[in-house]
Amino acid sequence: MAACVGASRTSVTEPKPVSRGPNRSQIDENEYSYVEFCRPSFSDHIDEADHDEDEYIVDLWVKMQEEARFDVEQEPILTNYYYNSIWSQGSLESALANHLSMKLSNSSLPSGILFDLFVGVLVGDQEITGAVKDDLRAVKERDPACISYVHCFLNFKGFLACQAHRVAHKLWSQGRKVLALLVQNRVSEVFAVDIHPGAKIGRGILLDHATGVVVGETAVIGNNVSILHNVTLGGTGKMCGDRHPKIGDGVLIGAGTCILGNIRIGDGAKIGAGSVVLKDVPPRTTAVGNPARLIGGKDNPVKLDKIPGLTMDHTSHIREWSDYVI
Numbered sequence: 001m002a003a004c005v006g007a008s009r010t011s012v013t014e015p016k017p018v019s020r021g022p023n024r025s026q027i028d029e030n031e032y033s034y035v036e037f038c039r040p041s042f043s044d045h046i047d048e049a050d051h052d053e054d055e056y057i058v059d060l061w062v063k064m065q066e067e068a069r070f071d072v073e074q075e076p077i078l079t080n081y082y083y084n085s086i087w088s089q090g091s092l093e094s095a096l097a098n099h100l101s102m103k104l105s106n107s108s109l110p111s112g113i114l115f116d117l118f119v120g121v122l123v124g125d126q127e128i129t130g131a132v133k134d135d136l137r138a139v140k141e142r143d144p145a146c147i148s149y150v151h152c153f154l155n156f157k158g159f160l161a162c163q164a165h166r167v168a169h170k171l172w173s174q175g176r177k178v179l180a181l182l183v184q185n186r187v188s189e190v191f192a193v194d195i196h197p198g199a200k201i202g203r204g205i206l207l208d209h210a211t212g213v214v215v216g217e218t219a220v221i222g223n224n225v226s227i228l229h230n231v232t233l234g235g236t237g238k239m240c241g242d243r244h245p246k247i248g249d250g251v252l253i254g255a256g257t258c259i260l261g262n263i264r265i266g267d268g269a270k271i272g273a274g275s276v277v278l279k280d281v282p283p284r285t286t287a288v289g290n291p292a293r294l295i296g297g298k299d300n301p302v303k304l305d306k307i308p309g310l311t312m313d314h315t316s317h318i319r320e321w322s323d324y325v326i
Helices: 060-074 076-087 092-104 111-124 126-142 149-155 157-173 177-191
Strands: 232-234 258-260 286-288
Touching: 060 076, 060 092, 060 126, 060 149, 076 092, 076 149, 092 111, 092 126, 092 149, 092 157, 092 177, 111 126, 111 157, 126 149, 126 157, 149 157, 157 177
Parallel strands: 232 258
Antiparallel strands: none
16 A cells, blocks of 8 residues: 655644545464464364455455545534544555554643654554554454444554554564653553553454453464453563463453463464463363363363354353353
């Protein structure tokens, strides 16, 4: 996508008809087979979550502009908001930089400074832009509460926190650690999501609700991972060095879960809500409880035939571990 960055983003401007064109503002052991990034390829024996092929062909930026027009038809009071957030921006990168800068700014950290920082990173790194699109698709496909791409883009703090982290991680990788930590702090204050800028996060990520998510410095999260609120990927004490969990592709982590230490959660695994995980979890298995145990036992655990990070299925095999079933 060609990124176009144009002049003032923050002032409320009288909307012009969109048909004239938007103004440009200035300023392992795995048995799964995953394709890199958001769109996985599955073996014949693995049921795939429903996907619409057209969703991967459509230009998401154009689609978001169309969705914004529809929203304004329903709620004209939102015209200026959508104009400044979407229609006046020349690209997805510019719109994201503008929206994040408005969300994260305060009296001593003006939105203009943040915009220049964010747009410089986003326009200069198409890898991040691709990840942003994959995350948008992930939320739209997996979260039934998401009614449109533009709704996710403007209102879902899990999505926004993840994209701010992508910028912070880029700064961290460039040695600009003080600036990266500042972005982390503002994200934590505004979105209640605390991801260390050193953490590595893949594509196609869903942070559902997201409140209380904590991710440590040396954590690694793979592609197509879904994480609910109040999840901690943390250490076990004052250990230095590589001390945080490694989450494989296609993993689903339920709400209120703690995964602690430099352990591995295998591809396609599922962690039940409220679990405390202190040991490795094999691929395609389910771990539940405190301390977490494998459904079926560690010698012969039940193997999942679907990818939980995509299906969002929290309750399959419940009879294998719970005697109390209504």
